[in-house]
Amino acid sequence: MAASKKPNETESKADGKTCFVVMPIADHDSYEKGHFKRVYDHVIAPACKAAGYKPVRADDVVKSNHIVVDILKNLVNSEMVVCDISSRNPNVLYELGLRHAFNLPTVLIKDFKTTDIFDISSIRYTSYNEDLRIDNVEKSIKSITKAIIDTASNDDDVNSIVQLLGVTKATTPDKIELDQGQSVILAQLERLMQKVEDTQQIKHSRYSEIRDEQIVQIDQKSFFVNNEHVSLGDEFYFSDTHNYAGILTGVSRGSVILYNPRNESNLVVNTFEERFERLTTNPIPF
Template identity: 30%
Template sequence: MAKKSEDNSVSPPLTCGLVMPISAIDGCTADHWAEVKNIICDAVSAIEGLTFVPKLVSEQDDVGVIQKRIVQNIYSSDIVICDVSCKNANVMFELGMRLAFDKPTILIKDDKTDFSFDTGVIEHLLYPRDLRFSRIVSFKKSLAEKVYATYQASISDPAHSTFLKNFGSFKVAALNQTEGTPDQVMLDMLQDISRDVSRLKRNAFSVLNKNSPHKLDQMSDIHSAFQTYKEVNGWAGSSFDLIGNDSFYDFMEGHVNLRFYESRKSLVTAVDDYVLTSV
């Protein structure tokens, strides 16, 4: 285990990003990966002299767009532990980004997964896929020592490199980061969410049209009736507030082409579907 510094000073918390599978793959269940994550977190949390906060790079306390969050955490984490077991595609992609940033990275894998050609030059710490207790104890000790040593090397040696130094001199990739006011940050987040909602709406209409050719005409008909409702009633509130409103359904029933519907219930269902995909 890493040794505590002699002055017993308390180091500020450091971020330890985790890149690893989380869902079933190659015979390993989601519960298996949850157990592997617990093992890694136990090892990192037990390091003496440095305080690391381990968490998946997809995790964040605030609300935001997950892809942007992942890239930001991959870049900004003080150290990253990457489990390449089973060669999960997302994991390998995220590892590639971290190595391009040339920041402290530790690779681990289970004893059933072959080494990858491109990353074979990097030392891997091995653990048993069956998570046998006696070998896991040894693995946790080795991982804690590796994290401590790698981080200390990265801050003491400006030329420290996990990967790129093996192939020559390169200009390391970086993220452009600008400071902004809280209002600017909130506006950026809202714009990201708006783009995602628009994409979901397009996908929803695409699925409707694919599953039933007349669905798009039906949605267009409901859209026209809904716009008329807003104009006639001066409606400016949330569309969600109209769900379950009988007078709203009465109006829509009188302004849509009823040939699309077998009953009022099917009309209400179609109107609700439109409202949920049009906000």
């Protein structure tokens, strides 16, 4: 006779419903390497399955050249979203704000070590123990499962600031056609989001041979310059005028070397110069 399943087993009962999981993807220097992947695999995903949803994480949904579009579609179209605000990741909070704008069912979770965020402190959330001990994992799965089921079944539950304030929620048209300008803006937004992830993951790297307040070496060809993740060959501009500065060809302690093919000249910009702070790889004025 086949063994009967225990009530707390977390095999998927999903009937086509999706739970999009918004959480930190990159490693964070306050946690062990791979921590948030383990949180997803051992806590969040089992809880979603136990509640009757198929869990999908942001790095599972990239189907087009516009990563942001793929994420936005899942934020708007998924029946449920679980949002882990642990470590106060800026990308996570940005995506949470988008979900809240549509006032759609959302479960907030965070670990015990992350302090409360004032702006969303009025919205109910579920806490879990970040040590991932087996006994704590089982408790966390049960509490998050309950939060998902309760949120899905309670139409009066406050899912967002939009509902709390009683303002009109955002809506989407049946079809969206992106023009060239919108595509450029999306591409820049994707680049900025990637740089946020890169900053979270790399800026505390011990590899660095060149390190000061404005230049940090990542590897032989990659650097942080003015907190931007750049590589040799990237084009730079001056942020105030958006004039072309040149192509990054070299970095040393205290300066960068830019080659301008338009006049075939090299430009050395030192960190003590005022114009150094105006160097950027973003040519679009905001």
